[in-house]
Amino acid sequence: MSAAKTKKTATNETALAEQLRAVSLRPTQQRMALADLLFGRGNSHITAEALYSDALTAGVNVSLATVYNALHTFTAKGLLREITIDSTRSYFDTNVDEHHHFYFEKSGRLEDIDHNRVKMTRLPDAPEGLSVSRIDVVIRVDG
Amino acid sequence: MSAAKTKKTATNETALAEQLRAVSLRPTQQRMALADLLFGRGNSHITAEALYSDALTAGVNVSLATVYNALHTFTAKGLLREITIDSTRSYFDTNVDEHHHFYFEKSGRLEDIDHNRVKMTRLPDAPEGLSVSRIDVVIRVDG
DNA sequence: AACAAGATTAGAATAATTCTAATGTTAGGG
DNA sequence: CCCTAACATTAGAATTATTCTAATCTTGTT
Numbered sequence: 001m002s003a004a005k006t007k008k009t010a011t012n013e014t015a016l017a018e019q020l021r022a023v024s025l026r027p028t029q030q031r032m033a034l035a036d037l038l039f040g041r042g043n044s045h046i047t048a049e050a051l052y053s054d055a056l057t058a059g060v061n062v063s064l065a066t067v068y069n070a071l072h073t074f075t076a077k078g079l080l081r082e083i084t085i086d087s088t089r090s091y092f093d094t095n096v097d098e099h100h101h102f103y104f105e106k107s108g109r110l111e112d113i114d115h116n117r118v119k120m121t122r123l124p125d126a127p128e129g130l131s132v133s134r135i136d137v138v139i140r141v142d143g
Numbered sequence: 144m145s146a147a148k149t150k151k152t153a154t155n156e157t158a159l160a161e162q163l164r165a166v167s168l169r170p171t172q173q174r175m176a177l178a179d180l181l182f183g184r185g186n187s188h189i190t191a192e193a194l195y196s197d198a199l200t201a202g203v204n205v206s207l208a209t210v211y212n213a214l215h216t217f218t219a220k221g222l223l224r225e226i227t228i229d230s231t232r233s234y235f236d237t238n239v240d241e242h243h244h245f246y247f248e249k250s251g252r253l254e255d256i257d258h259n260r261v262k263m264t265r266l267p268d269a270p271e272g273l274s275v276s277r278i279d280v281v282i283r284v285d286g
Numbered sequence: 287a288a289c290a291a292g293a294t295t296a297g298a299a300t301a302a303t304t305c306t307a308a309t310g311t312t313a314g315g316g
Numbered sequence: 317c318c319c320t321a322a323c324a325t326t327a328g329a330a331t332t333a334t335t336c337t338a339a340t341c342t343t344g345t346t
Contacts, residue, residue, distance in 0.1 A: 026291095026292075026293075026342085026343060026344075028292095028293060028294080028342070029294095029342085031293085047333095048333080048334080049332095062295095063294075063295055064334090065294080065295070065297090065335080065336090066294055068333095068334065069293080069294080084227055084228060084229060084230040088303090088332075089230070089333075090333085090334090102267075102270065105276065113267055117267045118263065118265060118266055118267070119263065119265035120262065120280075121262045121263070121264045122260065123261060124261070124282070126282070127284065127286070130284040130285060131284065131285055132283065132284055134283045135280065135282050135283070136279075136280070136281045136283070137263075137278065137279070137280050138279045139266070139269070139278050140275065140276045140277045141275055142273060142276045169311090170312090171311070171312070171323095173324085192301095192302085205325085205326095207327095208304080208305090208325080208326070208328090209324085209325055211303065211304075212304095212324080212325080231301075231334090232301095232302075233302085
């Protein structure tokens with residue numbers, strides 16, 4: 001890998017743009033760049049600050065406010081899932097399928113747990129008139 | 144209930160003081176007052192701001208910084224459990240037994256779920272060399 | 287190409303929490 | 317009982333994460 005400075009291929013670009021249009025979001029430069037950083041890699045748990053810094057490193061001209069804006073917009077559209085475990089920061093998870101998490105207390109890192117590795121055979125009903133929107137299981141480990 | 148302006152009884156005072164001494168904390172005025180507000184009522188999920196405001200209402204002379212200090216100290220000593228669900232605030236739970244929570248998305252309120260109302264029959268092992276310190280199950284409901 | 291809708295921007299503003307350095311209080315020894 | 321060392325408290329400044337604002341710029345469409 002010497003040339004090709006991670007220049008998005010036309011295909012990739014189109015795919016991303018389509019993904020955004022599919023949820024009625026305009027594929028603007030910054031959104032495309034952020035989407036590429038978020039979805040162009042493996043699934044990950046990223047903070048706004050971390051994505052911002054990735055963007056700067058990648059030479060994307062974007063402000064932190066725009067990063068927050070994009071993350072929240074993507075979350076509202078179901079492209080991301082927001083996870084709060086530590087009050088000092090929110091993570092955005094590119095894995096929006098049903099799944100759970102390991103939380104490493106020392107490093108503050110999150111790791112996915114496929115949902116079929118956890119089985120709950122007894123659960124309380126939602127309080128009268130309400131419905132469950134999500135069940136989060138977080139296994140905290142001391143590492 | 145007309146007289147007795149929630150004046151702590153000597154017994155109550157002693158019990159609280161003992162509770163604090165038991166975890167090597169000195170029963171200072173502010174700590175006693177905060178402990179009374181926290182433990183003198185039913186189990187609850189309270190934020191630092193809310194406890195601070197309760198303290199002011201009760202005429203306790205304490206600063207917000209001291210409230211944070213006391214909450215963290217109590218948590219470190221195992222008298223409280225800290226729960227973060229919403230990145231905008233931390234809750235402190237006076238119930239330190241194993242249990243889970245309902246989270247009401249609209250109101251931001253938490254409600255305990257006794258741990259035997261949830262049964263997990265399959266759980267992944269902790270990653271190599273690490274041990275599980277806690278498992279949190281949060282059932283989010285749309286109310 | 288021009289327009290309206292919506293997005294981006296930087297920086298100010300806000301909110302929650304932590305830090306700091308001076309001052310006050312407690313527990314235990316004398 | 318009083319003194320002292322150890323620890324707790326205080327207010328406010330500082331920090332960190334996040335949101336808001338109002339001006340400016342882009343995008344998709346005509």
